[in-house]
Amino acid sequence: MKTAIILAAGRGSKIWPYGVTKNKSVLPIANKPIIKWTIESLKKNGIENIIIVTGYRKEQIAHAVGTENSVTLVEQKGGIGTVPALLSAWSESGGDPVAVVYGDILLTEENIALLFEKQRTAKSLAAALVQPLQSELPNDWLCAQVKDESIDYVLGHPRDDVSHRFCGAFVFDQCFLPYLRRNPGIMQATQVGMMSPDEAHIEDSIQLAIDDKQKILAVETKNVFIDIDKPWHILSANYNWLDYLSSKLSENHIGKNSRISDGANISGKIIVGENCEIGPGVYLEGDLWLGDNSKIVQGAIIEPRVAIGKNTIVRRYSQIEAGTSIGDDGFVGHGAEVSGVLMRRAWAYHYGEYWGVLGESCDLGAATVCGNLRFDDMQTAHRIKGRREVPQTGANAAYLGDFVRTGVNTIIMPGIKVGPYSVLGAGAIIQKDVPEKSLVYVKQEQVQKEWGTEKYGW
8 A cells, every 4th residue: 555545625614713724734833734644644654655635725635745755735626525525636646555544633653653553454445544432522523433443333422422433544346346336425334313415435335345244443542643624623732642652752962053151950851953043041941843943932831741842032031831833933022931833924012912813823912811720610611603512721811813913912712712803902801702804902991080189288
């Protein structure tokens, strides 16, 4: 098996506010697009030819993978869903079994190796990577009941308990093609009373094969796997992926012309690019990834497992909390405290506290504060496409889309999402989600009276 197909044509409406301006597959995790991590993992497992099916914002994918060798882009032709996306590239896959991976999942090289090895050994018509549901709700996912390392049956977003969920990574023999062509175009593997959207899912074709008594191998994940489907998944993906990368570090690396002060307090491993500076009084609690031409100076505090991109400055007693990524060309200034994911060119210039996902080219005004603890100690309920849900992690974080600005002393209450191209005015308290291209400001009533020395008895 030398060919893999990555499906990255979808819009990603559930990940608002980020899907407005970005294809999900180019969202940054640990400062690298999701699709780049997938390509790396596939190539480490012997894949030589990668076909990416594009559609929504295809130019972003072309930009993200532009320097990759043996990568071909194919635009999705007709229909909605993963089946028409896969059929758009199937003819390019050759005569061997083909790996198929969804473009919005974070998949380790070990999980891919396990999937490939199990398929080679079993020689089944198809193999699917699956993950035990554990505490996750089954109606959030396309699910599978697994029995004796095979998929017993498929259920889309079921109300009842099932054992596993699909991970969006498969290996298909060329003989699986008829089941793709027979797909009914709307998910039929659902429970009575459940409703499915008008689109064709690969998982439904798997159920067709099971109905024909075909064995479909179920391969259970062995380490990190994350499906980036909703805004808070960006947070959990980044945190867990940095933890995974940290587990693979064995030694330090200091790039050419980089300077590290003897007055810096450093623990753990550090991977430092070229022309960087780590100044006196800096606390690095490790592990740290620091991109080229970046600086950490003037007493900044960096907690464990932090990734900082290229051309970025972190300075003057600011604090970067554990499991945080800061993108290229960023800036974190005097006394600012940030946690989560800050995308490219995000600035937290002066004071303030932010926890969440800060989109590209966002600018936090001085003393912008993100509230993350409710008075009732509860987790914020969110609405995703009209459906109410409470995330297991990141429910009280703030999610600001690309190109959002805040004024001085803006307060963002727990769990708020702000659409791209929006401005939150000085002193505004943001208590509900803000649509894209919005201006929110405070209309203040002022009282002016006479005052002077006579008020003090003169």
